[in-house]
Amino acid sequence: MRSLPTGQYLPGHSFLHQLDARVKILGLFLLMAAVIGASSVQGYVLVLMVVAICIQLSRLPLRCVFASVRRVCWFLLVIWLMNALFFAAEDALFSWGIFQLSRGGMRQGFRVVSNVVLILLLGNLLTMTTLPTQVTTALESLIKPLKLIGVPTEEVAMIISVAIQFIPTLMEEAELIKMAQIARGARFESKKLAERAASFLPLVVPIFISAFRRAEELALAMEARGYRNAKNRTKRKKEPLERHDYGALAVCALICLVQFLLR
Amino acid sequence: MLVTGKNISFTYDFGGAAFALQDVDITIAQGEFVAILGCNGSGKSTLVKHFNALLQLQQGALKVAQIDVGNTEEIWLLRRLCGMVFQNPDNQFVSSVVEEDIAFGLENYEVPRGEFPARVRSALALVEMDGYEKRAPNSLSGGQKQRVALAGVLALEPEIIIFDEATAMLDPSGRQEVVKIMHKLHKTGKTIIAITHYVEETVAADKIILMHQGRVLACGHPRAILTDLDLMKKAELIPPLPVRLYYDLQQAGVNLSNCPLTNEEFVEAICQFRSKT
Numbered sequence: 001m002r003s004l005p006t007g008q009y010l011p012g013h014s015f016l017h018q019l020d021a022r023v024k025i026l027g028l029f030l031l032m033a034a035v036i037g038a039s040s041v042q043g044y045v046l047v048l049m050v051v052a053i054c055i056q057l058s059r060l061p062l063r064c065v066f067a068s069v070r071r072v073c074w075f076l077l078v079i080w081l082m083n084a085l086f087f088a089a090e091d092a093l094f095s096w097g098i099f100q101l102s103r104g105g106m107r108q109g110f111r112v113v114s115n116v117v118l119i120l121l122l123g124n125l126l127t128m129t130t131l132p133t134q135v136t137t138a139l140e141s142l143i144k145p146l147k148l149i150g151v152p153t154e155e156v157a158m159i160i161s162v163a164i165q166f167i168p169t170l171m172e173e174a175e176l177i178k179m180a181q182i183a184r185g186a187r188f189e190s191k192k193l194a195e196r197a198a199s200f201l202p203l204v205v206p207i208f209i210s211a212f213r214r215a216e217e218l219a220l221a222m223e224a225r226g227y228r229n230a231k232n233r234t235k236r237k238k239e240p241l242e243r244h245d246y247g248a249l250a251v252c253a254l255i256c257l258v259q260f261l262l263r
Numbered sequence: 264m265l266v267t268g269k270n271i272s273f274t275y276d277f278g279g280a281a282f283a284l285q286d287v288d289i290t291i292a293q294g295e296f297v298a299i300l301g302c303n304g305s306g307k308s309t310l311v312k313h314f315n316a317l318l319q320l321q322q323g324a325l326k327v328a329q330i331d332v333g334n335t336e337e338i339w340l341l342r343r344l345c346g347m348v349f350q351n352p353d354n355q356f357v358s359s360v361v362e363e364d365i366a367f368g369l370e371n372y373e374v375p376r377g378e379f380p381a382r383v384r385s386a387l388a389l390v391e392m393d394g395y396e397k398r399a400p401n402s403l404s405g406g407q408k409q410r411v412a413l414a415g416v417l418a419l420e421p422e423i424i425i426f427d428e429a430t431a432m433l434d435p436s437g438r439q440e441v442v443k444i445m446h447k448l449h450k451t452g453k454t455i456i457a458i459t460h461y462v463e464e465t466v467a468a469d470k471i472i473l474m475h476q477g478r479v480l481a482c483g484h485p486r487a488i489l490t491d492l493d494l495m496k497k498a499e500l501i502p503p504l505p506v507r508l509y510y511d512l513q514q515a516g517v518n519l520s521n522c523p524l525t526n527e528e529f530v531e532a533i534c535q536f537r538s539k540t
Binding site: 214222226 | 342347354357358360363371373374375401415
């Protein structure tokens with residue numbers, strides 16, 4: 001059964017699809033700052049509303065937008081538990097050895113998990129509404145000033161763009177390796193957290209080996225199709241920002257400002 | 264001749280004695296469909312990676328489309344003229360959108376952006392994937408992915424197309440799709456070099472280059488190569504089923520008029536035999 005696309009571009013004509021990629025990247029950073037900066041209930045209500053509006057504006061199927069969150073839900077649970085059990089707080093509900101469950105810890109866990117989920121959703125919205133070449137061109141344009149200090153900006157943009165496109169492939173590969181290990185008796189479903197964490201370690205080495213092998217083959221395929229460097233390529237025509245792009249950027253900046261005023 | 268190579272030797276183990284290629288001579292004419300056949304580790308892929316200078320020539324001489332592959336100044340022209348489709352389609356995509364992936368090669372050769380849509384469309388039409396421009400490559404079947412990878416090569420309008428075990432990772436129907444496209448492209452005048460260890464895929468080639476342990480064991484028409492049991496055994500390959508059946512029947516006292524290469528030829532030979540008896 002084919003899994004739902006995770007963060008992959010889905011064609012569309014929504015407001016988010018039409019926004020300039022540079023604005024979407026800058027907007028993502030501003031909204032990420034707003035998410036991280038949220039410290040009160042009002043702050044979280046604000047960012048939750050913003051993310052909900054963004055999802056609405058993208059007109060993407062909800063199950064696709066939330067697919068990546070579902071994939072990492074176990075990881076999120078581990079993060080929450082780590083915070084809930086190891087956070088040093090005075091209002092401990094019970095303690096056992098090094099573990100100390102506290103209201104403060106649980107709150108901290110919810111905060112961290114909410115931040116990760118919201119940032120993941122925002123990142124997903126960017127990649128699902130923006131063509132990979134638009135991301136590359138936008139990144140190239142945004143990091144251009146780094147050229148002054150000798151950073152090969154075109155290459156960096158190309159690396160980021162190719163890396164984004166390989167995420168679903170590597171996730172599929174990880175799933176296959178996991179299945180192969182389950183078939184040979186590995187247990188990933190243990191209820192004990194330590195056992196569960198340890199069982200994932202044998203996945204890391206084959207995934208890394210596979211990623212390096214894939215990278216080598218991709219490099220060869222790129223060379224065979226005439227890739228020399230990111231400079232000697234057909235240039236994209238730079239589109240000027242339109243009124244709605246400036247408007248979207250201003251709204252993101254305003255949300256960020258309001259969030260910091262709410263602190 | 265489009266490809267001429269003399270005494271090509273190559274080792275991955277610098278200073279060592281393990282040769283991946285040893286004294287290989289090769290000639291391929293314009294418009295030919297050449298199958299390079301051999302078991303794993305026979306040097307097939309190593310040989311063809313010299314054709315577009317993905318591997319540097321260590322010993323010998325090789326010219327492809329009048330270009331000396333050792334001439335680093337013409338390497339980019341060489342790679343445009345000599346396209347290559349690799350084994351694993353997933354490891355060839357640079358974009359998550361079909362049309363952008365096909366345009367990757369065009370961008371590398373600084374083709375004006377205005378020409379992109381037409382060239383992407385015509386490349387997709389050649390591989391019978393019209394209308395797939397906006398699709399994500401990883402939502403396609405294995406055979407479709409490999410056809411998109413091929414479209415990425417075709418967009419550059421190469422003279423030679425190398426299929427480096429391009430069917431090895433596909434299911435039977437995917438393999439059939441890709442083989443059908445190979446023959447279709449051959450009919451349009453392209454020179455096709457197909458590397459494979461599936462003997463059935465070489466039957467319709469103009470010429471087979473049989474390789475074993477880095478050397479060329481034999482070179483000739485498929486009928487001469489695939490029906491020679493000793494040669495096939497030496498190459499550690501199993502002849503096509505009709506050939507095996509022909510020899511099994513011969514041992515059982517049934518002598519067919521000639522050795523068939525395909526199922527159709529086998530049926531015909533059996534019918535002829537029945538009408539005689």
